[in-house]
Amino acid sequence: MYSNASFFVYLFSSALLFAGINRFLKYRLTYLVSFSVIALIGWAHVFRGQFFIPIAVFLCFYVVTYLKDKKYLKTWQAVSLTLLPLVLVKLHLNNHWGMIGLSFMTFRAIDVLLYRKKEEAKSFITYFCYLFLPFVILAGPMYRWNTWVKDIRKPTFTMTTELFLQAMQQIFYGIVQKFLFAMLIDHYVISHWRHHDFTLTVGIVMSVAYSFYLYFDFAGYSNMAMGAGRLFGLNIPQNFNFPLLAKNPQDFWRRFHISLSEWLRDVIFMPVYMHLLRFAFFRNNKTCAQNIGIFCTLFCMGAWNGLERHYVISGILFGLISVSHNMLLWTAKRQPLLEQWLKYPVVSLCGRFLTLASAAVSLYIFSGMSPL
Known part of the structure; x- marks a missing residue:
C-alpha cells in the first residue's frame, strides 16, 4: 500500500477533504x-x-x-x-x-x-x-x-498548517528511508551477495546489510504510517529510536520495533513472570522467572512470523542473547569487581559492539537467506 503513489494521492485528498468538511460543519x-x-x-x-x-x-x-x-x-x-x-x-x-x-x-x-x-x-x-x-x-x-x-474521543480535530507540515515531514522521512536507503541496500548489496556461496565474509556483509535494510524499510513504513495518522489526528506510536545507539540487548529491543516489543512485554512477559511468582521456587529465584519470561517474549518476537526453521532459530537467539545479558547483570550485582570492570569505557564500547553484532546475526538468520 505504501509503495503505491496513488495511495498518497487518496490519503492527502481524503485528509484535506476531512479537514475541509469538518471546518464547514463547525467541527x-x-x-x-x-x-x-x-x-x-x-x-x-x-x-x-x-x-x-x-x-x-x-x-x-x-x-x-x-x-x-x-x-x-x-x-x-x-x-x-x-x-x-x-x-x-x-x-x-x-x-x-x-x-x-x-x-x-x-x-x-x-x-x-x-x-x-x-x-x-x-x-x-x-x-x-x-x-x-x-x-x-x-x-x-x-x-x-x-x-x-x-x-x-477528542471533541474536535483541527488541521493546522503546523500539524500538516509535521505530518508531511514524517512521511517524507519515511519515503527517503524506504524508497532510497532500503532500495539501494537491497539493489547494490543484498541482491548481489545473497547468491554467493556462504563464507565468513558473506555472512558478515549480509548480516550488516540486511539489518540496515530491515531498519530503513520498516522504519520508513512506520514513519509513513505515523505521518498518515497525524493527518487525521491519530497518535500512532513511534516504532524505532536509533537502535544503533543500543547499549545492551534490552536497550536494543527498547529501540527496535518498540510498539511490538512493548506489547509483547505486556501480553507475554508480565503474565508469564507473575504466574511463575506464584511458586515458592521462583519467588526465591526471581531472576530465573525473569529469564523464562524474557526468553518466551523474545522467542515469540521471532517465531510469530512463522514456524519455519529460520524464524524459530532467530527467536531462540533473540531470547538467549537477552537472557545471557540478564545473567551477566545478575552476576555483576554479586561480584563488585565484575560490576566495576563492566563500567570501563572500553568494556562498555565492546558491549555495544557485541549487542549490535549479535542482533545483526540474528536478523540475518531471521531473513531466511542464511544457511541455517
Whole structure:
C-alpha cells in the first residue's frame, strides 16, 4: 500500500477533504463517522477481490469478543480462539485464512480482549475501525486499543498548517528511508551477495546489510504510517529510536520495533513472570522467572512470523542473547569487581559492539537467506 503513489494521492485528498468538511460543519464531524468511511475505503483497496476473507475473520473476532464480554468465554479461551486463524496459517494447515495484515489484526483483536473496558463493549463501529484502520493494517506499528479510543474521543480535530507540515515531514522521512536507503541496500548489496556461496565474509556483509535494510524499510513504513495518522489526528506510536545507539540487548529491543516489543512485554512477559511468582521456587529465584519470561517474549518476537526453521532459530537467539545479558547483570550485582570492570569505557564500547553484532546475526538468520 505504501509503495503505491496513488495511495498518497487518496490519503492527502481524503485528509484535506476531512479537514475541509469538518471546518464547514463547525467541527461537528465525529471521528467515528470519518474513520468508518476511511476504514471501508481502505478495506476495499487492500482486500479487493477477496472480500469474504476479511469479513469472515472480522466476524470471528467480533463473535469471540462478544462471547467474552457476555462471560460465555474466559479470557484465555477468547485469546486462544482469536489466535487460531493465525496459528493455522503459520502452520500451513489452512491457508484460506491467510490475508494481508492478519498478524497485526490478530494482535489488535487480542489487545481489545485484554484491555477494553466494559463501557466500550458495545461499540461495533469503533471495533471495526480499529481492526481495519488502513494506516496500520499491513505491518503495524502496534497501535493500542486504549490509545485509539483516547484519540477518537477528542471533541474536535483541527488541521493546522503546523500539524500538516509535521505530518508531511514524517512521511517524507519515511519515503527517503524506504524508497532510497532500503532500495539501494537491497539493489547494490543484498541482491548481489545473497547468491554467493556462504563464507565468513558473506555472512558478515549480509548480516550488516540486511539489518540496515530491515531498519530503513520498516522504519520508513512506520514513519509513513505515523505521518498518515497525524493527518487525521491519530497518535500512532513511534516504532524505532536509533537502535544503533543500543547499549545492551534490552536497550536494543527498547529501540527496535518498540510498539511490538512493548506489547509483547505486556501480553507475554508480565503474565508469564507473575504466574511463575506464584511458586515458592521462583519467588526465591526471581531472576530465573525473569529469564523464562524474557526468553518466551523474545522467542515469540521471532517465531510469530512463522514456524519455519529460520524464524524459530532467530527467536531462540533473540531470547538467549537477552537472557545471557540478564545473567551477566545478575552476576555483576554479586561480584563488585565484575560490576566495576563492566563500567570501563572500553568494556562498555565492546558491549555495544557485541549487542549490535549479535542482533545483526540474528536478523540475518531471521531473513531466511542464511544457511541455517
